Amino acid sequence: MLFDRIVRPSLYRLAYHDPELVHERTIGLLSRFGGALGPAGRLYRTDDPVTVLGLRFPNRVGLAAGMDKNGRALAAWPALGFGFVEVGTVTRHPQPGNPRPRLFSLPASDAVLNRMGFNNDGAGALAARLAAQGKPPVPLGISIGKSKVTPLDEAVEDYRWSLRALHPYADYFAINVSSPNTPGLRALQDKTALAELLAELRATGDELGGDTPLLVKVAPDLTDDALAELLEVCMDHGVAGIIATNTTLARTGIAPAEAPLAAEAGGLSGRPLTARSAAVVRFVHEQTGGRLPIIGVGGILGPDDARRMLDAGASLVQLYTGFALHGPGLVRRVSRGIAGRPG
Template sequence: MIYQRVVRPALFRIGGGDAEAAHHTTMGALSRLGRVSPALTALRRWNGADDPTTVFGVDFPSRVGLAAGMDKDGVALKAWPALGFGFVEVGTVTRHAQPGNPRPRLFRLRDSGAIINRMGFNNEGADALATRLAALGPVGVPLGISIGKSKVTPVEQAVGDYVHSMRALRRFADYVAINVSSPNTPGLRGLQDRAMLDELVAALQAESDETPLLVKIAPDLTDDALAEVLQVCTDHGVAGLIATNTTLSRDGISARDAHLAAEAGGLSGRPLTARARDVVAFIHREAPDLPVIGVGGISSPDDATRMLDAGASLLQLYTGFIFGGPPLVRSINREIGRARPARRRGRAHLSPPS
């Protein structure tokens, strides 16, 4: 309750309510926290989770991870495990450093428990991230790295762009996520089309050096398009999928937030809950042996357990963490940890997916 009553209101007031200013302030604080070992130890003892699992050959201390987009350049990597995360995904990073889209580009929809962003892959570039990770050393939990296409790179040259990032970063990654689903880079979502995805995945698989590859998909794909993505992934032995990215839909936005619905960008958070779960369920039904990281609208322990019931092997938080903070991570870890025996028996441990 302290987070909701004290910490979150203070964060949301930073910069006169500017969401991106609050984000940078938070990242700076977490970066400094990562240099204070006694504080990290104490926090990890308090927030620590006991729900180990192995997915695509990687050992995870818990199923709850931080989604890409929060710590794009890996500036606060030492802090996230102390807040209860069992893995962290940095990025999305691109071959070329880029500033992203003009500000403002990040909007909170408080009544809807949602965010609209059109950040545009703002990051320091793959080579800069590689330098930072080399200096940092082990994070303490599995590290995923999300890679995407630079805005300046034509779509027809996208494969080389991704390959450069893969070569620069694969040695630091426990898995690499291929982001072809952000709505904020022109032409990117076209890479989900079967022929283009086939070429991209084949090239990255050849460069992976056995690093597990995952494909991150949009929630807006039709069932037929999802089936084609699954076919490409199974044809090339992709390790798993991340479902889902943000949506272009504006369904589920409350009347109080309607004035923000016209903002361009991807919508994340509570309005995406049901659709993300449906996509995970579709993948699990059509390709039951393909692991899925479920992400999208997980705002409570019940959302988390329903996502696991739908077929997710792991979970990621982004918008839910912004609104719920570390207490949300802790409560989800505790809930799914208590439900572990039922899950191992292959039974639904709370409500079935709706």
């Protein structure tokens, strides 16, 4: 592929010095020229419609949260072949995230390590942008999380504020309680804390008069017992689906040449997560008897990986690291490779 042979090496010569700069420049270009990519949609788009969560998706391949946190390039993603888009994670309060450097590319491992820390302009800014520019022509998910400045015992109101602000625009909400890069956040996966959070978010949704699906994004590092307990809470509180998985704290699968980066704090994504994410998807599917739709994400770098996700029980898949490392051709290869699958 042209991207892998020419564009990727050029970008990642820069990325070794500052991969976050590559990301910022990419989003900046797509935000400026995304509307002009319409004709490219014929090249990248795969029509393979499916209904999940009560929503009609033009195909099963979505953009994962983290790529376009602030919803700046919404016109570009459908033109690049994505069947849905998830923006965020956004928080109630704008925040700069963790100090740089905080994003590390590991191309020999087909991986990325990040400790971004929910850097975003805030839920209010995203709501204003969506009000001014409108939604994309594909389903829009919005991932919401806890602000770093908000104490853990006030997290519920933090999430509720973001839910209220963004409710008019989301086709579904992803409740992010599993990022490893916000101190204490993963404690919200515990049974009591999660039950309180979900009860309040469901009540808030009811007050707003809508039935926007709520999905919970889970970590790949939970034990089977902890994950089973989390799923029980989700079922009890009417969660519409699960997103599996977030990044991992594990460091297996890193190429020897990139081993020094294993000492960096943060979450690892990409090829080292492929097997574990599919295993979590399979566990969720079996534990819930297939009653909760699953969006499979983590280590999807080709059609075979996506097929394994669907075979494990996922209804939809998302790309992040594979897209960042291999470009938009991956969207086409994956979507065409899984077209026509039952679901």
